[in-house]
Amino acid sequence: xxxxxxxxxxxxxxxxxxxxxxxxxxxxxxxxxxxxxxxxxxxxxxxxxxxxxxxxxxxxxxxxxxxxxxxxxxxxxxxxxxxxxxxxxxxxxxxxxxxxxxxxxxxxxxxxxxxxxxxxxxxxxxxxxxxxxxxxxxxxxxxxxxxxxxxxxxxxxxxxxxxxxxxxxxxxxxxxxxxxxxxxxxxxxxxxxxxxxxxxxxxxxxxxxxxxxxxxxxxxxxxxxxxxxxxxxxxxxxxxxxxxxxxxxxxxxxxxxxxxxxxxxxxxxxxxxxxxxxxxxxxxxxxxxxxxxxxxxxxxxxxxxxxxxxxxxxxxxxxxxxxxxxxxxxxxxxxxxxxxxxxxxxxxxxxxxxxxxxxxxxxxxxxxxxxxxxxxxxxxxxxxxxxxxxxxxxxxxxxxxxxxxxxxxxxxxxxxxxxxxx
Amino acid sequence: xxxxxxxxxxxxxxxxxxxxxxxxxxxxxxxxxxxxxxxxxxxxxxxxxxxxxxxxxxxxxxxxxxxxxxxxxxxxxxxxxxxxxxxxxxxxxxxxxxxxxxxxxxxxxxxxxxxxxxxxxxxxxxxxxxxxxxxxxxxxxxxxxxxxxxxxxxxxxxxxxxxxxxxxxxxxxxxxxxxxxxxxxxxxxxxxxxxxxxxxxxxxxxxxxxxxxxxxxxxxxxxxxxxxxxxxxxxxxxxxxxxxxxxxxxxxxxxxxxxxxxxxxxxxxxxxxxxxxxxxxxxxxxxxxxxxxxxxxxxxxxxxxxxxxxxxxxxxxxxxxxxxxxxxxxxxxxxxxxxxxxxxxxxxxxxxxxxxxxxxxxxxxxxx
Numbered sequence: 001x002x003x004x005x006x007x008x009x010x011x012x013x014x015x016x017x018x019x020x021x022x023x024x025x026x027x028x029x030x031x032x033x034x035x036x037x038x039x040x041x042x043x044x045x046x047x048x049x050x051x052x053x054x055x056x057x058x059x060x061x062x063x064x065x066x067x068x069x070x071x072x073x074x075x076x077x078x079x080x081x082x083x084x085x086x087x088x089x090x091x092x093x094x095x096x097x098x099x100x101x102x103x104x105x106x107x108x109x110x111x112x113x114x115x116x117x118x119x120x121x122x123x124x125x126x127x128x129x130x131x132x133x134x135x136x137x138x139x140x141x142x143x144x145x146x147x148x149x150x151x152x153x154x155x156x157x158x159x160x161x162x163x164x165x166x167x168x169x170x171x172x173x174x175x176x177x178x179x180x181x182x183x184x185x186x187x188x189x190x191x192x193x194x195x196x197x198x199x200x201x202x203x204x205x206x207x208x209x210x211x212x213x214x215x216x217x218x219x220x221x222x223x224x225x226x227x228x229x230x231x232x233x234x235x236x237x238x239x240x241x242x243x244x245x246x247x248x249x250x251x252x253x254x255x256x257x258x259x260x261x262x263x264x265x266x267x268x269x270x271x272x273x274x275x276x277x278x279x280x281x282x283x284x285x286x287x288x289x290x291x292x293x294x295x296x297x298x299x300x301x302x303x304x305x306x307x308x309x310x311x312x313x314x315x316x317x318x319x320x321x322x323x324x325x326x327x328x329x330x331x332x333x334x335x336x337x338x339x340x341x342x343x344x345x346x347x348x349x350x351x352x353x354x355x356x357x358x359x360x361x362x363x364x365x366x367x368x369x370x371x372x373x374x375x376x377x378x379x380x381x382x383x384x385x386x387x388x389x390x391x392x393x394x395x396x397x398x399x400x401x402x403x404x405x406x407x408x409x410x411x412x413x414x415x416x417x418x419x420x421x422x
Numbered sequence: 423x424x425x426x427x428x429x430x431x432x433x434x435x436x437x438x439x440x441x442x443x444x445x446x447x448x449x450x451x452x453x454x455x456x457x458x459x460x461x462x463x464x465x466x467x468x469x470x471x472x473x474x475x476x477x478x479x480x481x482x483x484x485x486x487x488x489x490x491x492x493x494x495x496x497x498x499x500x501x502x503x504x505x506x507x508x509x510x511x512x513x514x515x516x517x518x519x520x521x522x523x524x525x526x527x528x529x530x531x532x533x534x535x536x537x538x539x540x541x542x543x544x545x546x547x548x549x550x551x552x553x554x555x556x557x558x559x560x561x562x563x564x565x566x567x568x569x570x571x572x573x574x575x576x577x578x579x580x581x582x583x584x585x586x587x588x589x590x591x592x593x594x595x596x597x598x599x600x601x602x603x604x605x606x607x608x609x610x611x612x613x614x615x616x617x618x619x620x621x622x623x624x625x626x627x628x629x630x631x632x633x634x635x636x637x638x639x640x641x642x643x644x645x646x647x648x649x650x651x652x653x654x655x656x657x658x659x660x661x662x663x664x665x666x667x668x669x670x671x672x673x674x675x676x677x678x679x680x681x682x683x684x685x686x687x688x689x690x691x692x693x694x695x696x697x698x699x700x701x702x703x704x705x706x707x708x709x710x711x712x713x714x715x716x717x718x719x720x721x722x723x724x725x726x727x728x729x730x731x732x733x734x735x736x737x738x739x740x741x742x743x744x745x746x747x748x749x750x751x752x753x754x755x756x757x758x759x760x761x762x763x764x765x766x767x768x769x770x771x772x773x774x775x776x777x778x779x780x781x782x783x784x785x786x787x788x789x790x
Binding site: 133136152155166293296396401 | 450454557565572575701704745747754761
């Protein structure tokens with residue numbers, strides 16, 4: 001690694017800047033093409049719920065907690081700490097939102113969730129950074145502790161409260177939402193026209209003008225902030241250097257322990273915020289077992305997104321959408337329509353690979369695409385269990401097929417002891 | 423380092439961690455204003471005969487779960503997927519046994535093999551992905567857990583039958599039911615017949631790790647992959663085989679209870695044991711004897727926790743939390759001890775070297 005790691009701003013040679021722009025453009029392109037395909041499938045199959053404002057809103061609501069956990073994972077893994085404990089920190093967050101939200105209002109609830117998540121992160125940091133405990137072991141232990149602590153505290157503090165009980169908090173005050181009423185009606189009328197893409201896009205926009213929780217905006221803003229801090233500031237460069245080459249970072253005067261601790265505490269805070277979203281926005285209060293493995297899914301979304309915020313956002317969207325769709329009305333129709341989407345996607349990949357002259361990939365893509373097409377044409381119903389399974393299978397496939405393209409921070413998960421630089 | 427220290431230090435670490443966890447639990451209870459005295463009284467009451475039976479059964483089950491995790495840990499593999507493996511294995515074993523293809527106990531033996539095969543295959547996916555595509559087994563087993571959950575839901579709809587709200591596989595034929603070892607005359611149930619699987623697995627695990635070529639390779643590769651490679655061990659093969667073994671043992675977790683009590687796979691099948699197994703393995707330092715100790719502690723705590731609500735008005739979840747704290751403080755204590763031992767050893771070697779050098783110079787002086 002070259003010398004200016006700790007002392008200068010990020011290297012911004014023209015080529016790397018161009019690459020970065022390309023990456024952002026690629027992601028935007030993927031998102032737009034994906035949405036257009038979805039719209040196309042809606043028009044062909046008549047499954048209106050695929051892109052209705054209600055579905056998109058539900059998808060956004062289930063994406064945000066996953067995205068927040070993933071963002072937490074991004075922070076800690078960029079500093080070299082693998083964080084399986086995200087799930088536990090999120091559980092602490094849901095309880096914090098329940099307790100502080102009920103007693104002191106929604107803002108206190110959000111802050112309480114963040115602080116409790118941070119405590120989980122602090123624990124993970126002390127164990128892994130100072131004591132050099134294996135990261136996975138510590139994370140597993142924190143998940144056990146958090147699950148027990150939230151259950152215990154809930155039973156202690158929520159039993160006997162009106163609307164509360166041993167496994168749930170009383171209903172929480174809903175955090176603020178934003179309405180842009182004058183835009184909603186025209187957009188709704190466009191959506192009702194069922195035009196290709198335009199109506200779907202109107203539906204998408206409606207989600208952002210109609211009862212949009214402020215917390216959602218905050219969470220999305222944190223993505224921008226994360227990107228800026230980690231990739232545009234000295235602090236971020238130093239933090240990432242601890243995840244890549246801690247010995248080199250230390251030799252240049254970076255206090256590796258401090259940066260790792262900061263990263264993992266922030267990680268906990270973000271997971272806690274995800275928990276707050278879950279308890280206050282996605283539902284109306286804390287419940288035991290509310291996180292349902294979303295911390296783990298967030299971790300998967302982060303890997304799916306190649307340890308980068310944009311990819312993580314895309315991955316969370318995918319997970320959130322497939323989580324939300326089976327719960328919508330006309331779910332069976334929508335899920336069945338998704339088969340066509342998968343078929344089209346696979347055939348497109350096959351065509352692309354043919355163009356790239358990768359015959360083997362092209363043929364296998366075409367075969368699987370055809371199989372999905374036949375499945376779509378020959379059936380009317382897909383068992384909802386398959387839809388629930390879909391994001392996980394996709395992640396496994398992406399990992400299996402694209403693992404060569406994924407690059408995790410070089411020293412991710414390795415225990416670093418101060419003084420290793422010699 | 424002396425033999426006494428090598429044995430004594432880990433035990434001291436576990437005791438210290440248990441005491442520390444107890445102190446934390448006490449502080450938490452004081453903070454929430456719960457009945458601390460009642461909590462400790464319940465925890466240290468000698469269990470009734472009925473509860474003792476449950477503790478023994480749970481120890482056997484947790485032992486299997488801990489052993490499954492430990493086999494992976496020995497190879498530096500994190501089989502987080504024990505959970506999915508044993509649930510899927512239980513479903514297949516239950517569905518197979520219900521067919522009654524074979525007579526009586528032969529059916530049970532075949533079902534056990536089915537469970538082991540399904541567990542091994544499900545874990546094997548993660549192993550193959552690891553060596554073939556370099557996918558971290560941590561993340562793939564987490565994905566496989568989630569997939570197993572959905573798959574089980576789907577297969578239960580396909581193969582199972584509804585009883586009330588629950589879906590179960592069909593009842594297995596009565597000649598395939600296994601019974602109980604009656605431990606107390608007054609308690610109708612006893613230890614599950616198939617809980618004998620736990621000591622069997624323990625002995626096999628012990629022999630495998632300490633008395634076979636494979637075990638030697640396993641320990642070598644787990645301790646230092648590069649050293650193992652240079653002495654001719656195929657790490658890829660070791661990874662896949664350990665993952666298969668880990669999954670096969672995981673497949674057994676649900677078996678004892680299913681054949682003695684539920685006689686079908688379904689709502690009565692206990693979930694969450696896979697994650698507890700990880701904790702048990704950590705507590706037992708992945709050693710066949712240590713895991714037995716860890717399983718006993720967790721089974722005991724879990725059983726006593728059931729009484730907390732009734733007898734002391736304390737939420738039993740405090741025990742779950744304490745279990746987590748035990749695990750974390752034990753691994754921290756082990757790590758501290760490891761560093762301490764290294765330092766002691768370094769100092770010993772240094773003094774020995776010094777002494778030898780002085781002896782050398784003295785010799786040289788004498789000869790000159």
